[in-house]
Every structure is written in C-alpha cells, then in structure tokens.
Amino acid sequence: MELYIKEVAEKVGLPAHTLRYYEQEGLLPLIKRDVNGNRIYDESDLLWLEVIVCLRKTDIPLSELRVVVELTKEGNNTAAKRKQIFEKHKEKLMEKQRDLDSAFQKIETKIEFYDELEKKYHNEIENMSLKV
Amino acid sequence: MELYIKEVAEKVGLPAHTLRYYEQEGLLPLIKRDVNGNRIYDESDLLWLEVIVCLRKTDIPLSELRVVVELTKEGNNTAAKRKQIFEKHKEKLMEKQRDLDSAFQKIETKIEFYDELEKKYHNEIENMSLKV
DNA sequence: ATAATCCTTAAAGTTGACTTTAAGGCAAGG
DNA sequence: CCTTGCCTTAAAGTCAACTTTAAGGATTAT
Numbered sequence: 001m002e003l004y005i006k007e008v009a010e011k012v013g014l015p016a017h018t019l020r021y022y023e024q025e026g027l028l029p030l031i032k033r034d035v036n037g038n039r040i041y042d043e044s045d046l047l048w049l050e051v052i053v054c055l056r057k058t059d060i061p062l063s064e065l066r067v068v069v070e071l072t073k074e075g076n077n078t079a080a081k082r083k084q085i086f087e088k089h090k091e092k093l094m095e096k097q098r099d100l101d102s103a104f105q106k107i108e109t110k111i112e113f114y115d116e117l118e119k120k121y122h123n124e125i126e127n128m129s130l131k132v
Numbered sequence: 133m134e135l136y137i138k139e140v141a142e143k144v145g146l147p148a149h150t151l152r153y154y155e156q157e158g159l160l161p162l163i164k165r166d167v168n169g170n171r172i173y174d175e176s177d178l179l180w181l182e183v184i185v186c187l188r189k190t191d192i193p194l195s196e197l198r199v200v201v202e203l204t205k206e207g208n209n210t211a212a213k214r215k216q217i218f219e220k221h222k223e224k225l226m227e228k229q230r231d232l233d234s235a236f237q238k239i240e241t242k243i244e245f246y247d248e249l250e251k252k253y254h255n256e257i258e259n260m261s262l263k264v
Numbered sequence: 265a266t267a268a269t270c271c272t273t274a275a276a277g278t279t280g281a282c283t284t285t286a287a288g289g290c291a292a293g294g
Numbered sequence: 295c296c297t298t299g300c301c302t303t304a305a306a307g308t309c310a311a312c313t314t315t316a317a318g319g320a321t322t323a324t
Contacts, residue, residue: 006270020272021312036320038271054238057231062311076253083246086239093235099189100232103225106186107218114215121208138300152302153282168290170301194281270321282320284307291300 003041012049017070027052028075056058060089071086136175149183158198163207190228192221221236230237 009016019039022028028048033042039050052065062083069077151171158259160180166171173181190250196217199214203210 006269015313016271017314018312025311035243036271037198037321051238051242054231054234058235058313075251079246079249079253083250086242086245086246090239090243093232094206095229096232099186100225100228102186103190104222105181107222107225109220110183110213114211114218117208117211118215121211136301147283148283148301149284157281168301188281203285268321268323272319273305273317275315279310282308285305286304287303289300289302291298293298294296294324 001043003046003067004040005039008041008046008049011046012053014049014053022052022062025062026069027062030070055089058089058093059094064089133175133178135178137171137173138161140173140178140181143178143193144185146181146185154194157194159194160203161201188223190225192224228232 001049003011005016009019011028012018012019019028023031023039027028032042034040061115068082068085083129135143136149137151144151146154151160155163155171160177163177166172168182172240187197200214200217203214
C-alpha cells in the first residue's frame with residue numbers, strides 16, 4: 001500500500017503540513033519518496049500515525065513520541081524502555097480519568113443549580129404578573 | 133471566613149500570581165481588599181475557585197469561565213445562558229472520555245506488544261549463549 | 265501554453281495559559 | 295532602624311504545538 005501525503009492526511013485526520021511538521025520533529029521514521037521527491041507512506045507509517053493521533057488526543061508530548069521513534073531505530077533491545085514510556089503515559093491517562101470524573105460531578109451540580117435558579121426566576125416573573 | 137491570597141493559593145493548589153492573573157482576566161468576581169489593599173477571599177470565592185480548578189483540569193478555556201462570571205454579574209435572568217456554557221463543556225468532557233478510552237486501548241496493545249518483543253529478545257540472547 | 269493543483273522547503277507568526285521580572289510598599293521581629 | 299517576608303502592579307518572557315507565509319518546482323486539465 002502506497003499513499004501520498006494528502007491521502008494520509010485525509011485518513012488520519014491531520015492537515016498535510018502537520019504530517020510534515022511531525023516528520024521534521026522526528027515523530028516519524030524515514031518516509032520514502034517518489035521520483036519527484038514527494039512523500040510516500042506505507043501501511044506501517046499509517047499504523048504508527050494512528051497511534052500518534054490517538055495518543056495526542058490525550059496530550060502525550062511530541063517529545064515522548066520522538067523518543068519512541070529513536071529507540072525503535074536503535075533496535076529490539078530497547079523494547080523495555082519504549083514500554084516504559086507508554087506505561088508512564090498510562091499513568092497520566094489514569095489521572096486524566098480522575099480529573100474527568102471530578103469535572104463531571106462538578107458540572108452536574110452546576111447544571112442542577114442553574115435548573116433550580118431558572119425555575120425560581122420564572123416563578124418570580126409569574127408572581128409578578130399575577131400581582132399586576 | 134476571610135483568607136489572604138497565600139492561604140487561598142495553598143487551599144486551591146494554585147500559585148498566588150495565578151490567582152491574581154485569573155482576577156485580571158475576569159475569572160473572579162470583585163475580590164475584597166483590606167486596609168493595605170491586600171486581597172481578602174471569602175467562602176464563595178473559594179467555592180468558585182474550586183470549580184475553576186476542577187474544570188481547568190479538563191481544559192475549559194478561561195474565556196468561558198470569564199463569560200460565566202460576566203453573566204452572573206448581570207443577574208439571575210442569565211441562568212439559562214450560564215447553564216448552556218456548562219452543558220457545552222459537558223459535551224467536551226464526553227468526547228474526552230471517548231478519547232481516553234481509545235488511548236487506553238491503544239496503549240494496552242502497545243504494552244502487550246513490547247512484552248512480547250522483550251520475551252523474544254531474551255530468548256534470542258539465550259539461544260545465542262547456548263550456541264557459543 | 266497556461267492555469268490549477270498538487271508537492272517541496274525554510275522560516276516566521278500565532279495561540280492560550282501561564283510565569284517571570286522589575287520595582288516598590290507595608291508591617292512584624294530582632 | 296533594618297531585614298524579612300508578605301503584598302502590590304505592570305509588563306515582558308516562555309512554552310508546546312501547531313499554523314501561516316513565502317517562494318518555488320512538477321503534473322494534470324483545458
């Protein structure tokens with residue numbers, strides 16, 4: 001499978017210049033080129049990009065993704081280190097989960113409060129009209 | 133209850149200058165001052181700050197918090213609008229939840245992959261030693 | 265052949281949310 | 295009286311992650 005940058009952009013949901021930017025920042029392994037120097041992405045590039053996109057949505061820093069790429073280039077003896085990076089991010093995810101849960105609670109309380117406030121306000125208006 | 137900035141900073145887990153910054157950005161209602169011009173926070177300030185801190189952890193923009201403060205100043209007839217802002221953020225939270233779930237899955241897959249890779253690598257090393 | 269549409273690189277600009285710096289006032293303790 | 299540590303304001307600086315701009319080359323469509 002061979003894809004040009006625009007198709008990849010489409011598939012992974014990133015603008016093409018962000019793909020170039022990621023490459024420049026060392027987040028992608030060496031990307032092949034065609035005779036005109038245009039980037040050609042293969043299946044494995046796409047799979048890795050999908051990991052990037054998914055983890056970026058939970059704010060993994062580009063720097064950590066870069067390190068994973070560097071370690072991968074170093075070889076299979078770096079598996080443990082790479083795993084560590086993901087374990088570390090998993091910890092972050094668990095914290096995010098807790099923050100999310102608290103926020104859900106807080107926001108529900110607020111919404112209920114505003115429902116009450118609205119009710120009271122409408123009642124006031126109604127009473128005012130009755131008094132006229 | 134009356135608290136000075138340092139105590140509030142301590143309680144809500146923000147540096148004092150961030151509290152001043154938030155005030156400057158219109159995220160806090162009018163904060164009282166003592167004779168020397170130092171800020172004095174009361175219970176309701178603290179409660180609102182706790183909402184801010186909680187929702188900021190899920191990346192609610194300062195601008196939306198500012199709007200809530202402005203609407204609150206306008207009066208009880210703005211309850212519906214304020215509620216809307218929180219409903220909107222709740223939608224964002226639900227999206228974050230989905231992103232978080234996907235990331236957990238992806239990361240588990242990666243971790244399992246690295247476990248396998250490590251096993252294989254150790255086996256290779258072992259076989260190599262046996263052959264010597 | 266000329267315009268449209270892709271691609272390329274390099275570099276500068278933007279964004280939101282702080283964070284730091286600078287310059288200084290007030291009050292308690294030694 | 296002087297230092298220490300709190301507080302004040304205003305303004306400039308920082309950061310990550312893009313995003314935009316500029317300048318230009320190659321391919322395809324009319």
